Amino acid sequence: MRVSGLEPHDEITVGSSATARDGKVWHGRATFIADDHGLVDLSTTRPVSGTYNTVDGMGLFWSMRPPTGDPNSDYFSLRSPESSPSYAVKITVTAHGRQLASRTLTREGKAKGVSSRTLTLAHDKVVGEMFLPRPGTPRHPAVLVFGGSEGGVSMKWEAALLASHGYPTLALGYFGEPGLPATLRNVxxxxxxxxxxxxxxxxxxxxxxxxxxGYSRGSEPALLLAEDYPRLIHGVVVYSPSSNVNQGFGGGNAWTKDGRPIPQGSIPLDHLSGPLLAIAGADDALWPSPTYVKAITEELHAAQDRHPYQALIYPGAGHGVGTFPFLAEGTVDPSLGGNRVGNAVAKEQGWPKVLALLAGAR
Structure with missing residues (x-):
């Protein structure tokens, strides 16, 4: 974004606002000094104050803050992409106590023509939401995406975005939905x-x-799938991952295969049939995902895996290192680690790596 037609060296404030699913209006702001030509280019100019303090053309989007409440437990929640495929962000420019300009932008998460279908146990034998690219799109790699300990069908927006890029995507729920295990145990x-x-x-x-x-606990079945079903799964992306099978909630086993518990411990990775991308935040406070990422790559190196694999560990980021960028969040929950800037940078840099892996898989 650029603001032109200003007086040279004039001070202006650019603001952003958007309404979350719960009706709360989040706000961001940044104050700038115009250059000799009366121009402010947000992608090259550092704000002198505001909700972010680095050169960042998208800072007004991710740095928006909630109006009230505990910012450590708040985040900008979106309506489901099936019913609300976009949301509006209002940008305003003010100076000397008056508004100079405004514009409303639309962030589109589900492109026109992308279809979605709710999957049920009764009809499909799984629970989730299927997002398919607009008709006529050439065949693309497909993505099976699932979250972690939050349960339910939690990654619909990622699925809608990927389908908008041409990749058929299924956002899968594996516990915490009717007919599925009530908790993460014996899945x-x-x-x-x-x-x-x-x-x-x-x-x-x-x-x-x-x-x-897979994200967080979802990284375990993602890696297990790639290892145990190499003819079915041809690549893996894991966020804030574990390199181990961990215990289920409340003890016991998290995962089973052939009716038997999958033993806890290191996940072998000697049968992968495609690329792997592992992304972690260096300051993850929930569990040691940077250590797990290194263990995953070491396991692939030891197995002399012939497919490309990449480990990305972002400084300043925590467990919330993913996924798609520029979505506002409150001040980072201390239990997750990292900080807002670190997470924002990780998402901005990490998401294109995911798209590049998918583009290279064709």
């Missing part, structure tokens, strides 16, 4: 394989390139 790995086969069968999907994407 069959075969359930994920069923979802992957359903996704691969879509006409817009390239069935030879199905990618598993």
């Amino acid at each position: 069959p790995l075969e359930y994920f394989a069923t979802a992957a086969r359903l996704l691969a069968a879509q006409p817009s999907a390239d069935s030879s390139h199905v990618i598993a994407m």
